[in-house]
Amino acid sequence: MTVLRTERLVLRPARWSDLEPLHQIFTDPQVMRFWSRPPHTELEQTREWLGSMIESPAETSADFIIELEGETIGKAGFYRFPEVGFILAREHWRKGYAHEALSAVLDHVFETRRVDAAVADVDPRNDASLGLLKKLGFVETGRAEKTWEIGGVWADSVYLRLERR
Numbered sequence: 001m002t003v004l005r006t007e008r009l010v011l012r013p014a015r016w017s018d019l020e021p022l023h024q025i026f027t028d029p030q031v032m033r034f035w036s037r038p039p040h041t042e043l044e045q046t047r048e049w050l051g052s053m054i055e056s057p058a059e060t061s062a063d064f065i066i067e068l069e070g071e072t073i074g075k076a077g078f079y080r081f082p083e084v085g086f087i088l089a090r091e092h093w094r095k096g097y098a099h100e101a102l103s104a105v106l107d108h109v110f111e112t113r114r115v116d117a118a119v120a121d122v123d124p125r126n127d128a129s130l131g132l133l134k135k136l137g138f139v140e141t142g143r144a145e146k147t148w149e150i151g152g153v154w155a156d157s158v159y160l161r162l163e164r165r
Contacts, residue, residue, distance in 0.1 A: 084105075
């Protein structure tokens with residue numbers, strides 16, 4: 001099991017003990033505002049999501065729990081190659097943790113996997129995520145309208161790509 005360490009964070013495989021902290025993240029409407037699904041209303045939704053993360057095969061994914069001082073604060077990585085995604089508890093926004101975590105994950109994947117590029121699909125209203133990805137070197141490759149229906153509301157997409165470093 002791969003564990004990555006940065007200056008402030010530990011990035012590690014998911015485990016069932018992450019259920020409660022992840023559920024707190026996934027029930028926060030602010031955090032979930034631009035996610036691909038509405039906020040979770042039942043613990044079972046988070047359990048299913050976490051189970052899929054735990055069971056993801058290493059050949060097709062590299063997804064990590066973000067841990068700060070022993071506390072689960074989010075996730076960053078590739079649910080399936082080459083798509084990168086991340087989510088962070090609101091109280092940890094704007095502290096550089098997402099940048100730190102994604103930098104480590106991208107370096108790890110580009111060094112150890114046959115992935116030519118990372119791609120992301122971001123809601124164009126999500127300025128923070130777009131800024132973070134561009135700071136990491138992602139470039140916009142296109143846009144599309146009405147790509148996601150989330151809770152009965154259509155959302156658009158900005159597509160970004162980062163070539164292997």
